[in-house]
Amino acid sequence: MANDAGGAHAPNGRRVSGVPRLRTARREKASHLTVELAGVPLSVTVIRSAGRRKTVSIAVDGDAVRVRAPMAATDAELSNLLCRRVGWIQARLGARSARPEPPALVSAGRVPYLGRSLTLVIEACRTGRPAAQLHGDLLRITVPGPTPAEEHQERVRRALVAWYRARAIAELPRMVSDWSAVSGHTPARVLIRDQRRRWGSCAPDGTIRLNWRLILTEPRLAQYVVVHELAHLRHRHHQPPFWEEVARIMPDYQERRRLLSKVGHELLASL
Ligand SMILES: [Zn+2]
Numbered sequence: 001m002a003n004d005a006g007g008a009h010a011p012n013g014r015r016v017s018g019v020p021r022l023r024t025a026r027r028e029k030a031s032h033l034t035v036e037l038a039g040v041p042l043s044v045t046v047i048r049s050a051g052r053r054k055t056v057s058i059a060v061d062g063d064a065v066r067v068r069a070p071m072a073a074t075d076a077e078l079s080n081l082l083c084r085r086v087g088w089i090q091a092r093l094g095a096r097s098a099r100p101e102p103p104a105l106v107s108a109g110r111v112p113y114l115g116r117s118l119t120l121v122i123e124a125c126r127t128g129r130p131a132a133q134l135h136g137d138l139l140r141i142t143v144p145g146p147t148p149a150e151e152h153q154e155r156v157r158r159a160l161v162a163w164y165r166a167r168a169i170a171e172l173p174r175m176v177s178d179w180s181a182v183s184g185h186t187p188a189r190v191l192i193r194d195q196r197r198r199w200g201s202c203a204p205d206g207t208i209r210l211n212w213r214l215i216l217t218e219p220r221l222a223q224y225v226v227v228h229e230l231a232h233l234r235h236r237h238h239q240p241p242f243w244e245e246v247a248r249i250m251p252d253y254q255e256r257r258r259l260l261s262k263v264g265h266e267l268l269a270s271l
Contacts (some may be wrong), residue, residue: 060092115218130159168212183249185233200233224256
């Protein structure tokens with residue numbers, strides 16, 4: 001099952017303001033300008049042309065901001081213009097900056113687990129290896145310390161991921177065997193994998209691979225992925241007979257599929 005994710009890119013080259021032209025020679029000059037937008041320094045590529053351009057245009061493409069301007073436009077004028085358009089620029093850089101922050105891996109921070117929200121309790125220990133243990137809704141993570149803050153976060157993250165993966169190895173094959181019984185399709189084997197772009201796959205040899213991050217979703221969404229891959233044991237395509245088979249096994253699959261596509265991108269990108 002391929003992930004349907006597709007990042008929306010900002011439109012290019014929208015014209016936002018006018019500045020009078022001065023020259024007509026066909027020359028271009030590129031430079032860089034750093035402006036502070038809402039307290040964050042932003043490097044902007046400025047292309048001045050000595051042609052017939054009369055206006056300034058601002059384009060945002062991914063993380064890059066580019067300004068086209070007449071040769072006569074000064075850096076100060078362009079900085080002013082960029083500052084006036086800060087909201088517009090930020091909205092277009094938003095595909096990056098508006099993405100939800102990864103969960104704060106600090107005590108009292110919350111992390112998802114099979115539709116539950118667990119509260120982290122992070123403790124330092126003198127020696128030993130990082131470890132994680134679940135007590136009710138508290139996930140206690142112990143890491144050797146003291147270490148610099150950044151390294152500490154990375155150790156906590158690694159301990160958390162190791163715990164998730166162990167839970168995925170325990171839970172997901174069980175889910176597969178439950179739905180094998182329902183569907184009548186049995187995979188040759190089930191492997192738990194670390195994948196950024198897909199939730200699962202089904203190989204021609206009957207191996208089903210599942211992303212450990214399914215453990216971050218509600219069980220019914222993970223179950224949909226399991227059923228999707230089991231149905232591929234019967235049909236190795238996404239034509240109508242495949243979807244009929246998914247519906248036979250899981251009549252409400254469409255709602256689960258829709259929900260997964262809503263929350264999925266964020267979870268695939270997390271941790
Ligand atoms: Zn598929």
